[in-house]
Amino acid sequence: MSRTVAERADTLPAIAEVFREYGYEGASLSLIGKATGLGKGSLYHFFPGGKEEMAAAVLAEVDAWFEANVYAPLRDGSASMQAIEAMFDAVVSYFKSGRRVCLVGVLALGDARERFGDAIRGYFARWIEALADALIRYGRSRAEAKALAEEVVAGIQGAIVLARALDDPAAFSRTIDRLRVLVRTPSPINLGAAPGPGRRRKGLLR
Amino acid sequence: MSRTVAERADTLPAIAEVFREYGYEGASLSLIGKATGLGKGSLYHFFPGGKEEMAAAVLAEVDAWFEANVYAPLRDGSASMQAIEAMFDAVVSYFKSGRRVCLVGVLALGDARERFGDAIRGYFARWIEALADALIRYGRSRAEAKALAEEVVAGIQGAIVLARALDDPAAFSRTIDRLRVLVRTPSPINLGAAPGPGRRRKGLLR
DNA sequence: AACACTATGTACTGATCGGTACAGACTAAT
DNA sequence: ATTAGTCTGTACCGATCAGTACATAGTGTT
Numbered sequence: 405m406s407r408t409v410a411e412r413a414d415t416l417p418a419i420a421e422v423f424r425e426y427g428y429e430g431a432s433l434s435l436i437g438k439a440t441g442l443g444k445g446s447l448y449h450f451f452p453g454g455k456e457e458m459a460a461a462v463l464a465e466v467d468a469w470f471e472a473n474v475y476a477p478l479r480d481g482s483a484s485m486q487a488i489e490a491m492f493d494a495v496v497s498y499f500k501s502g503r504r505v506c507l508v509g510v511l512a513l514g515d516a517r518e519r520f521g522d523a524i525r526g527y528f529a530r531w532i533e534a535l536a537d538a539l540i541r542y543g544r545s546r547a548e549a550k551a552l553a554e555e556v557v558a559g560i561q562g563a564i565v566l567a568r569a570l571d572d573p574a575a576f577s578r579t580i581d582r583l584r585v586l587v588r589t590p591s592p593i594n595l596g597a598a599p600g601p602g603r604r605r606k607g608l609l610r
Numbered sequence: 611m612s613r614t615v616a617e618r619a620d621t622l623p624a625i626a627e628v629f630r631e632y633g634y635e636g637a638s639l640s641l642i643g644k645a646t647g648l649g650k651g652s653l654y655h656f657f658p659g660g661k662e663e664m665a666a667a668v669l670a671e672v673d674a675w676f677e678a679n680v681y682a683p684l685r686d687g688s689a690s691m692q693a694i695e696a697m698f699d700a701v702v703s704y705f706k707s708g709r710r711v712c713l714v715g716v717l718a719l720g721d722a723r724e725r726f727g728d729a730i731r732g733y734f735a736r737w738i739e740a741l742a743d744a745l746i747r748y749g750r751s752r753a754e755a756k757a758l759a760e761e762v763v764a765g766i767q768g769a770i771v772l773a774r775a776l777d778d779p780a781a782f783s784r785t786i787d788r789l790r791v792l793v794r795t796p797s798p799i800n801l802g803a804a805p806g807p808g809r810r811r812k813g814l815l816r
Numbered sequence: 817a818a819c820a821c822t823a824t825g826t827a828c829t830g831a832t833c834g835g836t837a838c839a840g841a842c843t844a845a846t
Numbered sequence: 847a848t849t850a851g852t853c854t855g856t857a858c859c860g861a862t863c864a865g866t867a868c869a870t871a872g873t874g875t876t
Contacts, residue, residue: 434863
């Protein structure tokens with residue numbers, strides 16, 4: 405026995421990558437063992453609940469990352485549009501321009517959705533809420549902000565699917581850039597009616 | 611032996627549903643057997659290549675459906691916006707307001723992407739091309755049409771992910787409706803510059 | 817140095833995996 | 847009635863699955 409002495413938290417990124425690439429069903433213990441360099445003994449030592457506990461731990465870590473690096477800045481930053489721009493930057497780097505897949509999205513599509521329903525729902529719901537919050541501070545109406553936030557989060561997920569499908573990371577970047585424009589653009593419904601927030605002087609809201 | 615006498619084509623919808631729900635890895639022969647009501651004997655009779663051939667056949671069928679019901683109308687219909695509206699209607703009904711998942715999207719996210727790379731790429735590439743074609747006929751510039759088509763297709767995929775994640779089919783419908791508005795809306799880049807196609811008289815281009 | 821505790825590899829379990837082999841049963845043509 | 851060809855269920859194969867058991871090796875404490 406070689407005794408590398410690993411910590412539970414150190415294994416999570418590698419495990420996450422396996423779940424991302426192979427999904428919940430496809431992520432076998434042998435793949436996870438290979439990715440982490442750990443045998444079953446260690447894995448079941450850290451995660452007595454097996455695969456399900458591993459996936460839950462990984463989900464929690466992903467959630468915590470987004471909470472700290474994306475949601476929180478969106479919520480409490482005073483410079484709302486700056487926080488939104490930072491969100492897009494974080495997304496592009498986190499998902500590696502679409503080369504890396506969204507774990508939560510993958511789980512949402514598969515049959516593991518029921519098992520981790522609350523975590524999956526919470527991840528997206530809080531993302532949309534936090535983004536809507538920033539958009540309201542930017543000057544959008546509540547309804548408009550909610551709709552726009554939903555559209556942006558969906559767009560990001562779609563961009564990942566598209567980039568993977570076309571095997572073209574540029575498609576991801578293009579879509580994200582269009583979403584960047586979208587959040588600064590007045591609602592088409594308001595065109596010709598009352599001026600949307602995007603029409604106000606740039607310096608007024610930031 | 612009961613001898614129900616099935617045809618190969620009759621099994622495809624049931625098999626497709628299994629691949630959708632469980633992904634390529636998760637779709638076991640026993641699940642497929644249960645879904646189709648067929649034993650291994652019949653399955654391997656129809657698909658000597660096993661799972662891979664089943665998935666390929668299902669992909670081909672999905673592709674053919676979209677070709678006939680979505681891409682072709684987008685390409686050769688003279689009423690471009692009407693064809694686009696019909697596309698959205700078809701999408702809403704095909705994906706059952708997000709309750710049903712896009713098989714091609716699911717495969718694109720998993721590790722089966724490499725195996726079916728060409729089919730997956732073709733599905734999305736032709737969708738975007740056909741939609742861009744209709745948008746050009748509607749009056750958009752080539753570049754604008756391409757970008758908008760990419761955004762719409764990505765948006766649809768994202769809407770599916772979001773609706774599944776939130777367990778809320780209404781989220782799917784809302785996103786689709788916003789995309790419907792988007793295709794009729796002039797590009798934000800052109801705002802204040804030359805009038806976009808959406809600003810022309812309704813009767814002129816249809 | 818003796819101890820408790822954490823981490824680890826190995827060997828095992830029963831179940832299920834994809835796939836093969838094949839005999840039986842039905843149909844259609846002769 | 848015989849034959850050929852198409853479908854179907856079942857028994858089986860080796861491989862791999864998730865998970866368990868446990869002995870052992872290292873670490874930190876006393």
